[in-house]
Amino acid sequence: MESKTSKSPESVVRKIKRKTRCNYNNNRYHEALNNLTPAAVYYGKGREILTKQTEFHCMD
Numbered sequence: 001m002e003s004k005t006s007k008s009p010e011s012v013v014r015k016i017k018r019k020t021r022c023n024y025n026n027n028r029y030h031e032a033l034n035n036l037t038p039a040a041v042y043y044g045k046g047r048e049i050l051t052k053q054t055e056f057h058c059m060d
Contacts, residue, residue, distance in 0.1 A: 035051060036050070
């Protein structure tokens with residue numbers, strides 16, 4: 001009987017890919033996307049974020 005902590009190589013690879021994709025889309029800023037994350041652009045938050053950034057920089 002296998003222990004509950006052992007996982008198949010395929011499930012480990014799937015988990016790594018899912019984690020990498022999540023990190024890439026939600027935490028990594030892209031110069032080609034005006035330094036926004038792909039998730040922010042996809043979900044339509046880009047304009048709102050850029051407006052807030054502009055307001056913040058104009059406060060100086």
